[in-house]
Amino acid sequence: MTQVLVDGIFLGCLFAVVAVGLTLVYGVMEVPNFAHAGIIVLAAYTTWSVSQAGAPFVLAALAGIACGGAVSVLTEVLAYRWIIERPAAAPAVALGLLLILQNVALRLYGGAGRSLDTPYDTVLLRFGGVTLPGVKAALIVLAVASLGALHLLLTRTSLGRAMRAVAQDREAAGMLGIPMRRQYMLAFLIAGLLGGVAAIAYAPTFQISPYMADEVLLSAFVVVVLGGLGSVWGAVTGGLLLGIVQGFGAAYVSSAYQSAFGLLVLVLILVLRPDGLRSTNARRVA
Amino acid sequence: MTALLTVDRVVKRYGGLAAVDGVSFTLGAGDVLGLIGPNGSGKTTLLGILAGTHDPTSGTVTLDGRVCSGRGAHRAVHAGIARTFQTTRLFGGWTLREALRLARRENRRPADVASDERIAALLALDGLLDRPCTSLTSAAQRLAMIALALATGPRVLLLDEPAVGMDTAESAALARAVRDVADDLGVAVVVVDHNMHFLMPLADSVLVMASGTVLATGTPAQIRADEAVIASYLGET
Ligand SMILES: Nc1ncnc2c1ncn2[C@@H]1O[C@H](COP(=O)(O)OP(=O)(O)O)[C@@H](O)[C@H]1O
Numbered sequence: 001m002t003q004v005l006v007d008g009i010f011l012g013c014l015f016a017v018v019a020v021g022l023t024l025v026y027g028v029m030e031v032p033n034f035a036h037a038g039i040i041v042l043a044a045y046t047t048w049s050v051s052q053a054g055a056p057f058v059l060a061a062l063a064g065i066a067c068g069g070a071v072s073v074l075t076e077v078l079a080y081r082w083i084i085e086r087p088a089a090a091p092a093v094a095l096g097l098l099l100i101l102q103n104v105a106l107r108l109y110g111g112a113g114r115s116l117d118t119p120y121d122t123v124l125l126r127f128g129g130v131t132l133p134g135v136k137a138a139l140i141v142l143a144v145a146s147l148g149a150l151h152l153l154l155t156r157t158s159l160g161r162a163m164r165a166v167a168q169d170r171e172a173a174g175m176l177g178i179p180m181r182r183q184y185m186l187a188f189l190i191a192g193l194l195g196g197v198a199a200i201a202y203a204p205t206f207q208i209s210p211y212m213a214d215e216v217l218l219s220a221f222v223v224v225v226l227g228g229l230g231s232v233w234g235a236v237t238g239g240l241l242l243g244i245v246q247g248f249g250a251a252y253v254s255s256a257y258q259s260a261f262g263l264l265v266l267v268l269i270l271v272l273r274p275d276g277l278r279s280t281n282a283r284r285v286a
Numbered sequence: 287m288t289a290l291l292t293v294d295r296v297v298k299r300y301g302g303l304a305a306v307d308g309v310s311f312t313l314g315a316g317d318v319l320g321l322i323g324p325n326g327s328g329k330t331t332l333l334g335i336l337a338g339t340h341d342p343t344s345g346t347v348t349l350d351g352r353v354c355s356g357r358g359a360h361r362a363v364h365a366g367i368a369r370t371f372q373t374t375r376l377f378g379g380w381t382l383r384e385a386l387r388l389a390r391r392e393n394r395r396p397a398d399v400a401s402d403e404r405i406a407a408l409l410a411l412d413g414l415l416d417r418p419c420t421s422l423t424s425a426a427q428r429l430a431m432i433a434l435a436l437a438t439g440p441r442v443l444l445l446d447e448p449a450v451g452m453d454t455a456e457s458a459a460l461a462r463a464v465r466d467v468a469d470d471l472g473v474a475v476v477v478v479d480h481n482m483h484f485l486m487p488l489a490d491s492v493l494v495m496a497s498g499t500v501l502a503t504g505t506p507a508q509i510r511a512d513e514a515v516i517a518s519y520l521g522e523t
């Protein structure tokens with residue numbers, strides 16, 4: 001029982017980190033950023049190749065996170081920025097970018113799955129009757145640390161406050177003199193860094209392949225809708241909720257239906273609270 | 287004296303429709319210009335061009351000899367043109383002081399920007415700085431929007447129907463506040479409003495728009511007496 005809960009929390013942390021990146025971008029730019037899955041893939045491969053080249057894992061992980069941030073900003077500067085006036089084009093552009101990023105990964109690294117070794121592969125934490133592999137514990141720690149840092153950024157810095165203002169009302173924020181492009185770039189940078197964190201945190205528990213993040217992306221979008229579009233704390237609570245529900249569903253009913261439980265929760269919540277857990281326009285990215 | 291703000295043959299087309307069709311005027315520091323005209327005559331669109339929100343199809347807006355149109359909203363704000371919106375747009379759960387601080391941070395201009403307390407005093411918002419914007423009365427929220435605009439340190443202030451939803455006492459207080467802003471801070475103000483009891487005593491001069499063009503300009507007294515204006519606009523109200 002506790003073991004199932006811990007596994008659910010692990011999954012929930014992963015969903016939260018990915019979903020926060022999505023919801024942040026949605027909050028400021030109203031783009032459903034499917035390309036986020038491609039960012040995770042490239043960040044994971046970067047970590048893998050740097051670590052293959054003999055660099056220490058920490059360095060490889062940092063390279064992966066940096067790659068996530070850089071590629072994410074590139075998608076904004078080269079693509080999303082140009083369709084800001086045409087929001088209807090955003091989903092198509094996002095899907096196109098996802099295909100491009102996945103194919104870049106395919107060209108560079110081939111289709112074969114790679115496994116990422118970490119120094120904490122062999123660690124196994126035990127407390128009570130619960131066991132937690134090092135890779136999963138690392139993911140939980142990384143998720144909590146990066147979301148905590150994001151919280152401080154959004155509430156304590158003027159860049160973060162500007163981000164919340166833009167998410168609430170783009171035009172009104174412009175009237176305070178906030179440059180939109182700077183905020184768009186910042187949102188994509190943060191989302192990309194979080195994508196990188198997600199990549200290095202969960203690649204060791206699965207396998208690296210160009211399509212490794214597809215299912216996580218789907219769950220994360222469920223979380224984003226669950227939590228209320230654009231709400232960071234909605235994404236965090238929604239992520240944990242979905243992770244735990246999927247964990248219990250897999251353990252007590254059937255793991256084949258793991259994703260289906262998530263969708264069931266989504267339908268239930270949307271019936272009970274059509275705007276999601278936390279969505280009021282005033283609370284976007286808050 | 288040369289004008290602070292020069293609007294030169296500004297045009298904005300949406301497809302076949304010219305929402306603003308060749309508007310020119312000038313404005314000096316401390317002047318209050320009333321902008322009136324029937325619904326759909328292009329007042330909001332004109333303010334949007336002045337504020338950098340819309341790029342003009344042709345024509346220019348010059349502030350202190352520098353062209354500042356067509357460069358985006360934040361650049362217009364940095365250049366010294368601030369606006370409020372026809373609808374109340376504040377930042378939900380924030381206090382006025384938090385929002386003012388952000389407006390200040392984004393406009394790194396020296397000490398010539400009035401302090402929070404000074405802005406609050408000018409707008410009769412004293413004591414309300416630390417309350418969430420949503421807890422203010424709707425009239426106070428309209429004033430709070432002006433406060434945010436002032437915190438950017440503007441030289442030109444654009445107000446789009448600021449007296450909307452206000453009773454007579456509230457709009458009279460607003461008129462006094464706008465006058466004080468113009469006189470004490472030397473800010474040039476453009477006010478759009480349909481309420482003539484509010485606008486006419488406040489404005490130094492009035493510009494009447496109809497179908498995107500300038501129908502008439504003059505002092506409030508001249509405009510009241512203008513037959514074309516009465517026929518097209520004032521007569522209806
Ligand atoms: N974004 C837009 N696209 C198309 N037409 C617009 C747009 N904005 C305004 N218009 C049109 O321009 C005209 C002027 O509108 P507006 O400036 O809002 O007038 P006012 O503020 O004087 O009521 C109207 O006919 C309006 O329908």
Ligand SMILES: [Mg+2]
Nearest residue numbers: 329330331372
């Ligand atoms: Mg209007």
